[in-house]
Amino acid sequence: MNTGKFDAIVIGAGPSGNAAAYTMAKEGLKVLQLERGEYPGSKNVQGAILYANALEQIIPDFRDDAPLERHIIEQRMWMLDDTSYVGMSYRSDDFNEEKPNRYTIIRAPFDRWFSSKVREAGATLLCETTVTELIRTESGRVIGVRTDRDGGVVLADVVVLAEGVNGLVAQRSGLRPELKPDTVALAVKEMHFLPRETIESRFNLRGSEGVVIEAMGTVTGGMSGTAFLYTNQESLSVGIGCLVSDFKTGNAAPYELLERFKTHSSIAPLLQGAEVKEYSAHLIPEGGYRAIPQLYGDGWLIVGDAGQFVNAVHREGSNMAMTTGRVAGELIVQLCRTRSDFSADALGAYQDRLHKTFVMKDLKKYKDIPNFLHGTKHLFGTYPRMMSQAMQTWLRVDGADKREKERQIVGMVRSSRKLTGLLGDAFRLARAWR
Amino acid sequence: MTVRVEDRLFNNRYVVDSGRPHIKVKPHTTPSQALLMLMRICPAHCYDLNDRGQVEVTADGCLECGTCRILCAETGDIEWSYPRGGFGVLFKFG
Numbered sequence: 001m002n003t004g005k006f007d008a009i010v011i012g013a014g015p016s017g018n019a020a021a022y023t024m025a026k027e028g029l030k031v032l033q034l035e036r037g038e039y040p041g042s043k044n045v046q047g048a049i050l051y052a053n054a055l056e057q058i059i060p061d062f063r064d065d066a067p068l069e070r071h072i073i074e075q076r077m078w079m080l081d082d083t084s085y086v087g088m089s090y091r092s093d094d095f096n097e098e099k100p101n102r103y104t105i106i107r108a109p110f111d112r113w114f115s116s117k118v119r120e121a122g123a124t125l126l127c128e129t130t131v132t133e134l135i136r137t138e139s140g141r142v143i144g145v146r147t148d149r150d151g152g153v154v155l156a157d158v159v160v161l162a163e164g165v166n167g168l169v170a171q172r173s174g175l176r177p178e179l180k181p182d183t184v185a186l187a188v189k190e191m192h193f194l195p196r197e198t199i200e201s202r203f204n205l206r207g208s209e210g211v212v213i214e215a216m217g218t219v220t221g222g223m224s225g226t227a228f229l230y231t232n233q234e235s236l237s238v239g240i241g242c243l244v245s246d247f248k249t250g251n252a253a254p255y256e257l258l259e260r261f262k263t264h265s266s267i268a269p270l271l272q273g274a275e276v277k278e279y280s281a282h283l284i285p286e287g288g289y290r291a292i293p294q295l296y297g298d299g300w301l302i303v304g305d306a307g308q309f310v311n312a313v314h315r316e317g318s319n320m321a322m323t324t325g326r327v328a329g330e331l332i333v334q335l336c337r338t339r340s341d342f343s344a345d346a347l348g349a350y351q352d353r354l355h356k357t358f359v360m361k362d363l364k365k366y367k368d369i370p371n372f373l374h375g376t377k378h379l380f381g382t383y384p385r386m387m388s389q390a391m392q393t394w395l396r397v398d399g400a401d402k403r404e405k406e407r408q409i410v411g412m413v414r415s416s417r418k419l420t421g422l423l424g425d426a427f428r429l430a431r432a433w434r
Numbered sequence: 435m436t437v438r439v440e441d442r443l444f445n446n447r448y449v450v451d452s453g454r455p456h457i458k459v460k461p462h463t464t465p466s467q468a469l470l471m472l473m474r475i476c477p478a479h480c481y482d483l484n485d486r487g488q489v490e491v492t493a494d495g496c497l498e499c500g501t502c503r504i505l506c507a508e509t510g511d512i513e514w515s516y517p518r519g520g521f522g523v524l525f526k527f528g
Contacts, residue, residue: 128520
């Protein structure tokens with residue numbers, strides 16, 4: 001391996017690592033990026049939705065050549081019970097704009113594209129290289145990494161840990177604790193291929209318009225979790241995820257939940273005839289603000305999923321990954337230029353700067369949501385059933401008069417959840433949402 | 435509901451690091467609750483009982499999610515590392 005010292009080493013070539021490496025390499029820093037997969041993206045899994053804004057701030061003209069699937073013009077939110085869904089949709093022609101706001105993407109090709117930009121900017125990328133540990137001085141300062149390549153010690157002024165949700169390198173180096181089962185969700189996903197025209201007619205789409213469906217309800221069998229179906233150009237991304245702590249106490253296997261979702265009467269017709277080409281699984285950090293580990297120290301910074309930067313309520317993560325990577329990269333460039341050291345004091349500005357962005361503001365706003373979701377399992381059973389029964393009672397025309405219908409609905413609501421329980425959940429949600 | 439996860443893994447691409455599994459189950463006589471749980475929760479169904487009633491791992495189909503490591507963090511039942519560079523699952527889509 002070409003040793004020699006680098007200005008910065010970036011561990012990982014996902015959205016956060018690529019954002020950091022690109023930002024630094026573009027400004028002339030000597031950057032080494034290490035990726036354990038055969039190619040960037042080969043270890044990465046996401047739904048996946050790309051929020052343009054975060055990437056625009058790094059590569060403004062990304063739309064010219066990035067492998068984008070469909071721009072999203074419609075969002076469907078479904079509350080499922082076993083045979084029905086109660087839904088809300090928003091579709092707007094306004095999303096057919098010159099520079100669309102949200103796209104579906106497929107991560108392996110997207111990450112390869114992003115990585116090609118990083119290399120064009122001048123960074124050195126080494127794939128098939130797993131970082132085994134950080135090299136630290138006696139005082140604890142990080143000065144480089146050890147890899148599983150022969151003689152693989154590489155030194156740098158600063159190391160950016162963009163290693164993803166598992167955060168194993170940071171853990172093994174004592175920079176952070178192991179993840180807790182109630183702060184991560186396990187999601188499984190399949191890629192279903194269909195002809196373009198079939199997708200467009202099934203989902204009421206023209207050209208590269210896209211639809212995303214987010215669903216929750218009895219499909220997770222009472223566990224805190226959500227399912228999704230995203231339209232790509234010639235495929236559908238279908239997945240479901242639940243908190244690891246809920247899998248622990250539940251009785252279903254992840255692929256059984258996926259099967260339940262795929263065979264739901266509202267989903268099955270959308271997938272009919274598709275060819276499945278991949279099955280994947282991945283953890284999603286969902287602990288929110290309270291689960292964020294120490295983000296910086298002497299000679300190191302943590303960005304992306306490794307820092308728990310995911311907004312589970314809004315299904316945002318890759319935008320936070322790119323933003324944290326960019327902010328880290330910008331700070332390192334500045335410290336290099338001013339010939340500052342990379343002490344914890346200097347790198348602490350990273351956290352201060354994040355607090356001024358939507359990343360920390362949003363995570364802070366929803367800091368109590370994870371606890372609310374853990375404590376309110378009715379969201380994944382009682383409430384979806386109640387809503388469905390109420391709708392069905394209201395819509396069926398069967399000779400009962402409308403006052404009688406109203407009485408039936410109120411009676412049904414009362415029998416499924418005590419009024420105090422309902423009000424309590426509403427109150428706790430309002431308080432967590434504030 | 436019976437779902438054969440093996441049929442799903444069949445579509446995936448792997449480069450198996452023969453003889454160097456990245457997950458090891460610590461030797462035991464009677465499996466802990468945490469180990470038994472992995473037979474159900476592992477999304478690639480890598481864990482199963484052998485004929486002596488011990489939990490074994492066959493990591494060839496591992497999707498590298500890390501769930502088993504988190505579930506066994508307290509008991510220390512398993513050792514989990516990233517596979518050597520270039521080995522393990524290689525997602526075509528991800």
